[in-house]
Amino acid sequence: MAQQNYAQDSATIKKIYDNALTSYESYENLRYLTKNIGARLSGSPQAAAAVEWTRQVMEKMDLDTVYLQPVMVPHWVRGDKEIGRVTNSKLMGTVDMNIAALGGSVGTGKQGLSAEVVEVHNFEELEKLGKKKVKGKIVFFNRPFDNTHVITGAAYGGAVDQRGGGPAAAAKLGAVGVIVRSMTNDIQDIPHTGSTRYEDGVEKIPAAAISTKDANQLSSLLKDDQNLKFYMRMTSETLPDVLSYNVIGEIKGTEKPDEIIVVGGHLDSWDVGEGAHDDGTGCMQSIEVLRLFNDLGIKPKRTVRAVLFMNEENGLRGGRKYAEIAKAKGEKHIAAIESDAGGFTPRGFGIDGNDGQYSKVLTWKPLLAPYGLHDLTRGGGGADIGPLKGQGTVALIGFRPDSQRYFDYHHTIIDTFEQVNRREMQLGAASMASLVYLISQHGLDDSAAKVQK
Amino acid sequence: MAQQNYAQDSATIKKIYDNALTSYESYENLRYLTKNIGARLSGSPQAAAAVEWTRQVMEKMDLDTVYLQPVMVPHWVRGDKEIGRVTNSKLMGTVDMNIAALGGSVGTGKQGLSAEVVEVHNFEELEKLGKKKVKGKIVFFNRPFDNTHVITGAAYGGAVDQRGGGPAAAAKLGAVGVIVRSMTNDIQDIPHTGSTRYEDGVEKIPAAAISTKDANQLSSLLKDDQNLKFYMRMTSETLPDVLSYNVIGEIKGTEKPDEIIVVGGHLDSWDVGEGAHDDGTGCMQSIEVLRLFNDLGIKPKRTVRAVLFMNEENGLRGGRKYAEIAKAKGEKHIAAIESDAGGFTPRGFGIDGNDGQYSKVLTWKPLLAPYGLHDLTRGGGGADIGPLKGQGTVALIGFRPDSQRYFDYHHTIIDTFEQVNRREMQLGAASMASLVYLISQHGLDDSAAKVQK
Numbered sequence: 001m002a003q004q005n006y007a008q009d010s011a012t013i014k015k016i017y018d019n020a021l022t023s024y025e026s027y028e029n030l031r032y033l034t035k036n037i038g039a040r041l042s043g044s045p046q047a048a049a050a051v052e053w054t055r056q057v058m059e060k061m062d063l064d065t066v067y068l069q070p071v072m073v074p075h076w077v078r079g080d081k082e083i084g085r086v087t088n089s090k091l092m093g094t095v096d097m098n099i100a101a102l103g104g105s106v107g108t109g110k111q112g113l114s115a116e117v118v119e120v121h122n123f124e125e126l127e128k129l130g131k132k133k134v135k136g137k138i139v140f141f142n143r144p145f146d147n148t149h150v151i152t153g154a155a156y157g158g159a160v161d162q163r164g165g166g167p168a169a170a171a172k173l174g175a176v177g178v179i180v181r182s183m184t185n186d187i188q189d190i191p192h193t194g195s196t197r198y199e200d201g202v203e204k205i206p207a208a209a210i211s212t213k214d215a216n217q218l219s220s221l222l223k224d225d226q227n228l229k230f231y232m233r234m235t236s237e238t239l240p241d242v243l244s245y246n247v248i249g250e251i252k253g254t255e256k257p258d259e260i261i262v263v264g265g266h267l268d269s270w271d272v273g274e275g276a277h278d279d280g281t282g283c284m285q286s287i288e289v290l291r292l293f294n295d296l297g298i299k300p301k302r303t304v305r306a307v308l309f310m311n312e313e314n315g316l317r318g319g320r321k322y323a324e325i326a327k328a329k330g331e332k333h334i335a336a337i338e339s340d341a342g343g344f345t346p347r348g349f350g351i352d353g354n355d356g357q358y359s360k361v362l363t364w365k366p367l368l369a370p371y372g373l374h375d376l377t378r379g380g381g382g383a384d385i386g387p388l389k390g391q392g393t394v395a396l397i398g399f400r401p402d403s404q405r406y407f408d409y410h411h412t413i414i415d416t417f418e419q420v421n422r423r424e425m426q427l428g429a430a431s432m433a434s435l436v437y438l439i440s441q442h443g444l445d446d447s448a449a450k451v452q453k
Numbered sequence: 454m455a456q457q458n459y460a461q462d463s464a465t466i467k468k469i470y471d472n473a474l475t476s477y478e479s480y481e482n483l484r485y486l487t488k489n490i491g492a493r494l495s496g497s498p499q500a501a502a503a504v505e506w507t508r509q510v511m512e513k514m515d516l517d518t519v520y521l522q523p524v525m526v527p528h529w530v531r532g533d534k535e536i537g538r539v540t541n542s543k544l545m546g547t548v549d550m551n552i553a554a555l556g557g558s559v560g561t562g563k564q565g566l567s568a569e570v571v572e573v574h575n576f577e578e579l580e581k582l583g584k585k586k587v588k589g590k591i592v593f594f595n596r597p598f599d600n601t602h603v604i605t606g607a608a609y610g611g612a613v614d615q616r617g618g619g620p621a622a623a624a625k626l627g628a629v630g631v632i633v634r635s636m637t638n639d640i641q642d643i644p645h646t647g648s649t650r651y652e653d654g655v656e657k658i659p660a661a662a663i664s665t666k667d668a669n670q671l672s673s674l675l676k677d678d679q680n681l682k683f684y685m686r687m688t689s690e691t692l693p694d695v696l697s698y699n700v701i702g703e704i705k706g707t708e709k710p711d712e713i714i715v716v717g718g719h720l721d722s723w724d725v726g727e728g729a730h731d732d733g734t735g736c737m738q739s740i741e742v743l744r745l746f747n748d749l750g751i752k753p754k755r756t757v758r759a760v761l762f763m764n765e766e767n768g769l770r771g772g773r774k775y776a777e778i779a780k781a782k783g784e785k786h787i788a789a790i791e792s793d794a795g796g797f798t799p800r801g802f803g804i805d806g807n808d809g810q811y812s813k814v815l816t817w818k819p820l821l822a823p824y825g826l827h828d829l830t831r832g833g834g835g836a837d838i839g840p841l842k843g844q845g846t847v848a849l850i851g852f853r854p855d856s857q858r859y860f861d862y863h864h865t866i867i868d869t870f871e872q873v874n875r876r877e878m879q880l881g882a883a884s885m886a887s888l889v890y891l892i893s894q895h896g897l898d899d900s901a902a903k904v905q906k
Contacts, residue, residue, distance in 0.1 A: 018601040148471040150824055150880070185876060345798070345855050347825065371603055372800065374827035402798050402855060404876045423638060423857045427603070 009367055009441070013434045015296050017371060020430035026288035027422040029057065030281060030343075034274035034417040041103075041271040042311040043075025043242040050267050051245045054308055057287060058249035062294050065252075068245035071321040073311040075242045076104055078271055079235030082208060084179070086218065087114065090225045097218065099179060099208040100191035100272065101236040102163060103314045104198065108177070108206045112233030113138075115176050119222055123161070123169055135174030138230050140222075141166045142181045142215050145407070152403040153341065156183055156410075160194070167207035168199040177232055178207040181215040184407045189213050192411045193270050195314045206234055244310045246318045251293055253302040253440065260303045261439050262336035263289050263432055266312030266319075266384050273415035277406060280417075281343030281425050282399075283308045288429035289436055300440035302334065309384035312340070316383060323387035333394040335439050337432060338382025342409075343425035344401035348373045349435060350380020353395030357444045361397075364438050373431055375400055395444050397435070401428055462820055462894070466887045468749050470824060473883035479741035480875040482510060483734060483796075487727035487870040494556075494724040495764040496528030496695040503720050504698045507761055510740060511702035515747050518705075521698035524774040526764040528695045529557055531724055532688030535661060537632070539671065540567065543678045550671065552632060552661040553644035553725065554689040555616060556767045557651065561630070561659045565686030566591075568629050572675055576614070576622055588627030591683050593675075594619045595634045595668050598860070605856040606794065609636055609863075613647070620660035621652040630685060631660040634668040637860045642666050645864045646723050648767045659687055697763045699771045704746055706755040706893065713756045714892050715789035716742050716885055719765030719772075719837050726868035730859060733870075734796030734878050735852075736761045741882035742889055753893035755787065762837035765793070769836060776840035786847040788892050790885060791835025795862075796878035797854035801826045802888060803833020806848030810897045814850075817891050826884055828853055848897050852885055 020026075037053060040046040051068065058066045084099030086092070101107075118133060120126045121143040126134070141162035145155035160183055167178040182192035191209040198204045210218065221228055247267060253259060265282020269275020286306040293300060310318035326333060335357075337349070348368075351358050361376055368376070380398030381389075388394050401424070409415040473479075490506060493499040504521065511519040537552030539545070554560075571586060573579045574596040579587070594615035598608035613636055620631040635645035644662040651657045663671065674681055700720060706712060718735020722728020739759040746753060763771035779786060788810075790802070801821075804811050814829055821829070833851030834842075841847050854877070862868040 017603065021600045021603070147474045147876075150470065150474070152876075345857050369827075372828075374822075375825075404798050404880070405874050408874070421858050421861070423600075423605075427857070 006367065009438060012298065012437060013367055016292050016433045016437065017430045019292055019296060020426040021423065023426065024422065025291060026284045026429050027425055029284045029287065030276065030420060030425065031417055033280050033284065034276050038274050039271045040267065040269050040275060042073040042244060042268045042314060044271065047244060047268055047310070051247055054247045054267065054283065054287070061291060063249045063251055063290060065250040067248050069248055069321060069325065070243060070245055071310055071317050072241045073244045073317050074315045075239040076314060077237060077239060079107060079237065083112065083231070083233040084208065084210060085231045086221060087229050087231050089221050089228050091221060095217070097214040098189055098191050098211040099232060100193040101234040102180065102196040102207045102209060103193055103270065104196055104238065105207045105234065105236050106204045107235045107237055108233050110235065112231055113177050113206060114229050114231045116227060117222060117230045119219055126169055126173065131173045134170065137175055138177040138179060139166065139170035139175045140179050140218065142219055144181060145185050147185055152185055152407050155185060156407060159183055163194050163209065164197050167196045167205055168202050171203045171205045175205060177205050179210045179230070180207065182209045182212050184212055184410065186408050187212045187216065190412045190414060193272060194411045206232065208232060208234060246310050246322055247308040248305060249287070249290055250303060250305045251290060251300060254299050255301040257303050258332050259443065260305055260331055260333045261436055262305050262307050262333060262385065263436050264307035264309055264384060265339045267308040268311050268313055270313055270411050273413045274417055276415050276417050276420050277342035277409055278411065278415055279312070279340045281420060281428065282339035285339050285425065285429040285432055289433040292433045298437060302440045302443065304436055304440055312384050319384035320387045323391065326388065327391055332392055333388055334444050335395045335397060336385035336388050337397040337399060337435060338385045339399040339428060339432060340382050341399065341403065342401050342406040343420045343428055344405060345424045346373055346401050346428050346431040348375025348377070348400045350377055350398040350400055351395060352379060352381040354393060357395040360445045367438070368434065371431060399428065399432055459820065462891060465751065465890060466820055469745050469886045469890065470883045472745055472749060473879040474876065476879065477875065478744060479737045479882050480878055482737045482740065483729065483873060483878065484870055486733050486737065487729050491727050492724045493720065493722050493728060495526040495697060495721045495767060497724065500697060500721055500763070504700055507700045507720060507736065507740065514702070514744060516702045516704055516743060518703040520701050522701055522774060522778065523696060523698055524763055524770050525694045526697045526770050527768045528692040529767060530690060530692060532560060532690065536565065536684070536686040537661065537663060538684040539674060540682050540684050542674050542681050544674060548670070550667040551642055551644050551664040552685060553646040554687040555633065555649040555660045555662060556646055556723065557649055557691065558660045558687065558689050559657045560688045560690055561686050563688065565684055566630050566659060567682050567684045569680060570675060570683045572672055579622055579626065584626045587623065590628055591630040591632060592619065592623035592628045593632050593671065595672055597634060598638050600638055605638055605860050608638060609860060612636055616647050616662065617650050620649045620658055621655050624656045624658045628658060630658050632663045633660065635662045635665050637665055637863065639861050640665045640669065643865045643867060646725060647864045659685060661685060661687060699763050699775055700761040701758060702740070702743055703756060703758045704743060704753055707752045708754040710756050711785050712896065713758055713784055713786045714889055715758050715760050715786060715838065716889050717760035717762055717837060718792045720761040721764050721766055723766055723864050726866045727870055729868050729870050729873050730795035730862055731864065731868055732765070732793045734873060734881065735792035738792050738878065738882040738885055742886040745886045751890060755893045755896065757889055757893055765837050772837035773840045776844065779841065780844055785845055786841055787897050788848045788850060789838035789841050790850040790852060790888060791838045792852040792881060792885060793835050794852065794856065795854050795859040796873045796881055797858060798877045799826055799854050799881050799884040801828025801830070801853045803830055803851040803853055804848060805832060805834040807846060810848040813898045820891070821887065824884060852881065854881055
C-alpha cells in the first residue's frame with residue numbers, strides 16, 4: 001500500500017475536528033428538526049415539513065446541487081392512544097399495561113379485542129404449541145435482550161425477529177393478536193414501537209409492543225393464572241401511499257466527479273418522540289459533512305453527496321428508490337456511509353467491502369485513532385444504503401458510535417433532543433467528514449479484491 | 454514477554470463482563486448513595502452517613518477485612534444560597550447572575566460585597582493590570598475551555614488554574630473578590646463549584662464560580678460599561694476539622710498476600726447535586742470489583758483492596774493519610790487504580806508506571822480491546838492514589854471512561870443519578886475488575902525498568 005501523505009491529511013482532519021467541536025451548527029439544526037418539526041413518520045405532514053426544511057437548509061449552503069428525489073411511501077397512522085389491560089388477574093384484578101401498536105399493524109376495531117394469552121420466547125416454542133393452543137389467543141413474545149452483548153445492536157439483532165415476524169407466525173396458527181416485549185436493554189415503563197411484517201395470504205392481526213416492565217409483570221401473572229385475559233384496543237390503520245422524497249445535496253468532485261461518495265441517514269422517524277437519535281442526528285451530521293467541507297474550503301477530488309433517505313422505518317422505499325435510480329443512471333458509487341446508530345461518541349466504522357477497500361481504510365487508522373476511532377472492522381453498512389450493494393464495487397460503511405444508550409430511547413417517546421449531547425454529536429459529524437475526506441482524496445482501492453478473483 | 458494463558462484469562466474476563474452486564478448491583482448501590490444520602494462534602498453528616506453505609510455494604514459481603522481508616526478533614530459549609538448581581542448596567546439595569554461559592558471560600562459578610570469588575574483571561578493579563586487597576590475591584594477570570602480538545606479533561610486542565618490560583622493571585626494585587634467562569638464545555642445557566650487555594654500570608658477574598666452563560670453576558674456588558682458594579686453575597690465559612698474515614702474492604706491474595714492492588718474512588722462529593730459521576734460511580738464500581746470476584750469465585754493471587762477515599766474534593770486528606778499509613782506499615786503496593794472520571798462507557802486506562810509495568814499492561818491489550826478498551830496509554834493515575842507515588846514501584850492507573858459529558862455535570866446540581874446509565878457504569882466496573890484480575894494473577898513485571906537502571 002502506498003504511503004499516504006499523512007501530514008497534510010492529518011492537518012485537514014484536525015481542522016475538521018476543531019471546527020466541528022467549536023460549532024453548534026449541526027446540533028442547532030437538530031434542535032430545529034426535533035422541536036419545530038418533531039416526529040415525522042413517512043406520509044405525515046411533519047415528514048413533508050422535514051423534506052422542505054432540509055432542502056432549504058442545503059439550498060442556503062454553497063453546494064453544487066440540491067434536489068428532491070420523488071418516492072411513494074406507505075402512510076400508516078397510529079390513531080388513538082392504545083389501551084392495554086389485564087382484565088381479570090386473580091392476584092390483582094385489572095392491571096393497565098403500556099403498549100404501543102407496532103408500525104404497520106391493523107387496529108382492533110373500536111371495541112378492542114380481549115383474549116387469553118400464551119407466552120412464548122421464540123418461534124420454536126410457538127410451533128410446538130401448535131394451532132390447538134394458539135387459536136383464538138393473544139400470543140405474547142417475551143424473549144428479552146441478551147444483555148451480555150457489549151454492543152447493544154447485537155442484543156437487538158438477537159431479539160427483533162419476534163417483532164418483525166412474530167405477528168405473521170402467530171396468525172398462521174390462528175392467534176387473534178400479538179404483544180411483543182419491547183426491544184430494549186432497559187427495564188422501563190415505555191413501550192418501543194417498530195415495524196412488523198405481515199405475510200401475503202396470512203391474516204393481519206393486531207400487534208403491539210409492551211413495555212419491558214409490564215412484560216415482566218404479565219409473565220409473572222401468567223405463571224399463576226393461565227386464564228387471565230388481555231384487552232387491547234388500537235385504532236391504527238394503513239392509508240393510501242403518499243408522494244414523498246429523498247433530499248439530496250452534493251459537492252462535485254474536482255478530479256473524478258463521476259466517482260460518488262454518499263453520506264446519509266434517514267429523515268423519517270417513528271411517530272412517537274422526536275426521532276432525535278433515530279435518525280435526526282444521522283441526517284444533521286450528513287449535512288454537517290458538507291458544511292465542514294465548504295467552511296474549510298475542502299475541494300473533494302471525488303463527488304460527495306449527502307442523502308437524507310425517506311422511509312427507513314417502515315418500508316425502505318427511499319433507499320430502494322435511490323439505488324434504483326443510481327443504477328438506471330449508471331452512476332458509479334465508490335462508497336456509501338450511513339449514520340443510523342445514534343448521535344453518541346464515535347468509536348469507529350464497520351466496513352462492508354472487499355479486501356482492497358478494507359485494507360485501504362485500515363491504512364488510515366493512524367489518522368483516525370487519535371480521535372477515538374479504533375473500531376475499523378468488517379461488517380457494518382446500513383439499511384438505507386443496503387440496496388446499493390452489488391452496484392459496481394461500492395463499499396457500504398456504517399458509522400459506529402457508542403451503543404450503550406441507543407436502545408434506551410429507540411422508537412419511543414423519549415427519543416428527544418435532550419438525550420443528545422452536543423459534543424458527542426459533533427464528534428460524530430467530524431468522524432464522518434474525516435472518512436469522507438480521505439476517500440474523496442485517495443479513493444477506495446479495490447485492487448486486492450481484483451487480484452483474488 | 455512470556456506468552457500469557459490467554460484462553461483462561463479470556464474466559465474469566467468474559468464471565469466478569471457477563472455478570473456485570475446482567476446485574477444492577479452497583480447501579481442500585483449508586484441509587485442508594487445518591488438518593489438516600491445525597492451530596493456528601495467532607496465534614497457533613499451525609500459524609501458520615503456515606504462512610505457508615507459503605508462500611509455496612511462491604512460488611513455484608515464475604516470479604517477478608519473491612520475497616521475504617523481515621524482521618525481529620527476540613528469542614529467547609531456553603532451557607533445561604535449565593536446572590537450574584539450586576540446592579541447598574543447601562544443597558545439592562547439589574548441583572549441576576551448564577552454564582553456558586555468556590556470550595557474553601559470565605560464569605561462576603563451578610564451585607565454582601567459590591568465593586569467594579571475587571572475581566573482577565575489569565576495570570577499574565579492580571580499581572581499586567583497591576584495593583585493600580587485591580588485594587589478594590591472584583592477580578593473576573595473568563596478564559597473558556599478550549600473545546601478543540603477531544604478529551605475534555607485536557608480542556609479542564611487548561612482552564613482550572615483560574616479557579617485554583619485566581620483568588621490568591623488577585624488578592625495579592627488588592628482585589629476584594631473573584632468570580633471565575635465555570636469549568637465546563639457547555640454554555641449553561643448552572644455554576645460549577647470546586648476548590649480554590651488561598652495562600653498563607655495573602656488575604657482571603659470571597660471567590661465564586663459564575664455560569665458560562667452569565668460569564669458571556671457579563672463579559673458582553675463590560676465591553677460597553679466598564680464601571681458596572683457586581684454585587685455578591687455568600688455566607689460560606691470554614692469550621693473546625695472533623696474526624697472522618699477512608700472506607701476499606703479487602704480480599705487477601707492466595708499466593709502473594711503482601712502484594713497489594715488498590716482499586717478506588719472518592720466517597721466525598723461537593724455539597725451540590727448528588728455526587729453521582731463525581732465520584733459515586735467510582736466508589737460503587739470499586740465495591741463492585743470485590744463483589745464480582747466473590748460472586749464469580751475468583752481467588753486473587755495478590756491482595757485486592759477497595760479504598761473509598763475521603764476528602765478528594767477539598768483537601769485530599771484521605772489520599773494522603775492512606776499513603777502515609779501504607780508507608781508506615783511498609784506495605785507493598787504494586788498497583789493502584791482510580792475511577793474518578795465518571796461512570797461513562799470505558800475507553801481504557803492511563804498508566805503512570807515504569808516501562809516494564811506499561812509493557813506488561815500492553816500484553817493484555819488483546820484481552821481488553823474486545824470490550825472497547827483501546828486506550829492503554831501513558832499518563833493517568835488519580836488524585837487520591839497520587840500520594841502513593843514513589844512507594845516502591847507502584848503503578849498508578851487511571852480508569853478512562855468516555856469524557857464528553859463529564860464536565861456538563863461536574864461539581865453541579867445536575868450531577869445526579871439520572872445522568873448515569875446503568876450499562877455504561879457496569880461496563881466500567883467490569884473493566885476495572887478485569888484489569889485488577891489480570892494484575893492479581895500475573896503481577897506487574899517491572900524487570901524492564903530494572904534493566905534500564
